[in-house]
Amino acid sequence: MAWFVLVLSGALEAVWAVALSKSEGFTRLAPSLVFAVGIVLSMGGLAYALRTLPVGTAYAVWVGIGASLTVTYGMATGAETVTAVKLLLLLGLVGCIIGLKLVH
Incomplete structure (x- = not known):
């Protein structure tokens, strides 16, 4: 269960990061609210996962x-x-995330 919550929390990190950028310095209400909800849920999920997963592994995956x-x-x-180099680096990052899960 902790891994599922951790992956979901990682996805929510992307949500709040994009919302933060779209909030234009918290001057736009809707993206600012999405940011606030996203960061609370993302951090809450990370905190939940850290109850059973090692902090280094969980944080790196998140x-x-x-x-x-x-x-x-x-x-x-x-x-x-979009470049071939960026795509290869993203695939490498995802591979490393999967590797951390496998060696845990």
Whole structure:
């Protein structure tokens, strides 16, 4: 259960990161509210997962999922360029996240 919550919390990290960028310094209400809810749920899920998972592994997986999804969202929306090198690096990051789960 902790791994499921951790993965979901990592996905929510991408949600609050994108919402933060769209809030334009907290001057737009809807993205600011999405940010606030997203960060509370994301941190809450991480805290839950840390009850049974080691902090280093859990934090690395949480950040890795959030970062990879945030970059993927940026590429899908055209805010980030799509290059073969970026795609390979993202695949490497995802591979490392999976590796951390496998060796735990």
